[in-house]
Amino acid sequence: MHDLRQIRENPEAFDAALAKRGAEPEAAKILSLDEQHRAILTRLQEAQSRRNEASKAIGQAMGQGDTEKADALKAEVAQIKADMPALEERERELGGQVKVLLASLPNAPAENVPSGNDDGDNVEVSTWGEKRGFNFTPKEHADLGPALGMDFETGAKLAGARFSFLRGDMARLHRAIALFMLDTQTGENGYTECNPPVLVNDAAMFGTDKLPKFADDSFRTTDDRWLIPTSEVSLTASVAGDIIAELAQPIRLTAHTLCFRSEAGAAGKDTRGFIRQHQFEKVELVSICRPQDSEAEHERMTACAEGILKALDLPYRKMLLCTGDMGFGARKTYDLEVWLPGQGAYREISSCSNTGDFQARRMNTRYRPEAGGKKTQFVHTLNGSGLAVGRTLVAVMENYQREDGAVVVPDVLKPYMGGVDILLPAA
Structure with a gap:
């Protein structure tokens, strides 16, 4: 398996290594999937953080007798919970696609390995x-x-x-x-x-x-x-x-x-x-x-x-x-x-x-x-x-x-x- 961080840092070197193995360039595809995956992860983390904040705020609102605010927060938490399964599924899907693609690519050759076809x-x-x-x-x-x-x-x-x-x-x-x-x-x-x-x-x-x-x-x-x-x-x-x-x-x-x-x-x-x-x-x-x-x-x-x-x-x-x-x-x-x-x-x-x-x-x-x-x-x-x-x-x-x-x-x-x-x- 390849180091995703190294591909992000130097995609040209990664594609050059694949070329030595006779493989097509894949860095752009990997990085595109990786970007989508990280964006979904960010949305998930933000949703989880907001859900936790809102859940705490419900108790505070109820303690202050502000039922209207509490009800609005409950509705927000319910909506976040309803939206999260789709986000989690998409995160698993994109993460799986990145893993499958990385797993399908051969190892990069050492520098002192001669180039050749067979x-x-x-x-x-x-x-x-x-x-x-x-x-x-x-x-x-x-x-x-x-x-x-x-x-x-x-x-x-x-x-x-x-x-x-x-x-x-x-x-x-x-x-x-x-x-x-x-x-x-x-x-x-x-x-x-x-x-x-x-x-x-x-x-x-x-x-x-x-x-x-x-x-x-x-x-x-x-x-x-x-x-x-x-x-x-x-x-x-x-x-x-x-x-x-x-x-x-x-x-x-x-x-x-x-x-x-x-x-x-x-x-x-x-x-x-x-x-x-x-x-x-x-x-x-x-x-x-x-x-x-x-x-x-x-x-x-x-x-x-x-x-x-x-x-x-x-x-x-x-x-x-x-x-x-x-x-x-x-x-x-x-x-x-x-x-x-x-x-x-x-x-x-x-x-x-x-x-x-x-x-x-x-x-x-x-x-x-x-x-x-x-x-x-x-x-x-x-x-x-x-x-x-x-x-x-x-x-x-x-x-x-x-x-x-x-x-x-x-x-x-x-x-x-x-x-x-x-x-x-x-x-």
């Missing part, structure tokens, strides 16, 4: 690792998977397209990856492990900018709850409405959860294999911090995600997203793209975003800059994948494959595999 305009910040050389043509995971326990047919039989069924050591390797990520993010990087709900209400989805814009990309239950598209929703919304007394150190939360996406906006993309599923798992990273700490926290969070790829010895590149490719709520985003030799391409495996106070305003989450002080300020929130479990499984399969179709288990995962150090294809 992923072709993203900027490569760095690369890490050497791409493996193979003395055979490496296969894609979708071709390796069926013989190793990645069952696409049974997933489709049970639930339809974009669902899979993992068996045996393949399922164990998937679990091992998630456990390794959690242990690293908690034990080494200082995140607090959480086990949040995967069903949330409208307020949690709205506060984390998933509603109303992304309603079609999410699954809704028959009792009007939402299956989380990522545990960013549950973790970030856990502080919704709070005033945090002490925030000298960022609050860092992590969770390994199921995630659900309808992929309504991804028709025809990655329909083959395990890359883009309706149900998947992620180890999510969330930080809540002071505004002055968010830029450094963003770099730290991204480094925490990179550490998983380095430990698994998976080559990757770090991309700074341009204005046209950033998520709706982000003001700055780094994508980590892992090298998949079977596809011969880099594919996104983590997205780490600083949303500034955009989500905090929607959630009304603040902190006290001074201990014991009365003044509050909106926090900054950040989120990132540390990492997407299924995509990491895909990367391990393609990077650690052998010519016979086996997949070697990376060293850091062996303690989680109960003695299994290689996945062998079924005869």
